[in-house]
Amino acid sequence: QKEVEQNSGPLSVPEGAIASLNCTYSDRGSQSFFWYRQYSGKSPELIMFIYSNGDKEDGRFTAQLNKASQYVSLLIRDSQPSDSATYLCAVSPTDSWGKLQFGAGTQVVVTP
Amino acid sequence: ETGVTQSPTHLIKTRGQQVTLRCSSQSGHNTVSWYQQALGQGPQFIFQYYREEENGRGNFPPRFSGLQFPNYSSELNVNALELDDSALYLCASSLGLQSDETQYFGPGTRLLVL
Numbered sequence: 339q340k341e342v343e344q345n346s347g348p349l350s351v352p353e354g355a356i357a358s359l360n361c362t363y364s365d366r367g368s369q370s371f372f373w374y375r376q377y378s379g380k381s382p383e384l385i386m387f388i389y390s391n392g393d394k395e396d397g398r399f400t401a402q403l404n405k406a407s408q409y410v411s412l413l414i415r416d417s418q419p420s421d422s423a424t425y426l427c428a429v430s431p432t433d434s435w436g437k438l439q440f441g442a443g444t445q446v447v448v449t450p
Numbered sequence: 451e452t453g454v455t456q457s458p459t460h461l462i463k464t465r466g467q468q469v470t471l472r473c474s475s476q477s478g479h480n481t482v483s484w485y486q487q488a489l490g491q492g493p494q495f496i497f498q499y500y501r502e503e504e505n506g507r508g509n510f511p512p513r514f515s516g517l518q519f520p521n522y523s524s525e526l527n528v529n530a531l532e533l534d535d536s537a538l539y540l541c542a543s544s545l546g547l548q549s550d551e552t553q554y555f556g557p558g559t560r561l562l563v564l
Contacts, residue, residue, distance in 0.1 A: 381540055382540070387552060426493070428492075436547055436548070437495045437508070440485075440492030440493045440494070
């Protein structure tokens with residue numbers, strides 16, 4: 339069983355719509371969760387991090403965390419063509435702080 | 451720009467050779483982590499260094515080794531290269547060792563093993 343799971347996509351989203359990305363993780367004691375965006379051929383760049391249950395908003399992005407369900411999601415509102423990328427969910431495990439475990443990523447394609 | 455640099459950007463080696471990849475962290479960042487990202491996969495944790503000491507290792511064989519220097523630079527060495535070592539190698543720097551530390555990635559080195 340993979341430790342961090344994401345739907346691989348591609349997730350096709352019309353421009354202006356909301357993109358919803360999901361991530362589940364296996365280590366119940368994980369404390370920190372990160373969303374990275376990766377354009378093709380580039381390195382990951384941090385979009386958001388979340389540590390507490392609930393929602394966290396930053397501009398057009400909202401991260402949602404539910405530790406009881408071991409589930410973290412990312413919403414992208416008013417999707418733009420520039421949002422077309424692969425989104426990586428990363429988890430900092432209980433006894434390996436800072437040694438991030440990544441999902442395989444979800445590819446998002448925003449269509450004009 | 452994250453302030454993290456890596457060299458070289460691309461590299462071609464043949465099976466059995468050795469390679470050294472380099473990373474320069476943000477000034478003041480005491481922690482550097484190295485990741486391997488195969489095509490279509492998420493990054494896989496190789497190892498982490500904190501103040502020049504190894505601070506944890508992922509599921510990689512001993513032929514993957516590293517060093518961290520006092521000037522915030524670090525190296526990843528891979529001996530006896532195999533075809534499956536072809537990947538994007540990423541270094542990421544962070545301030546310390548807290549679970550909520552943000553890691554800033556460099557642009558990566560793309561290694562092709564023939």
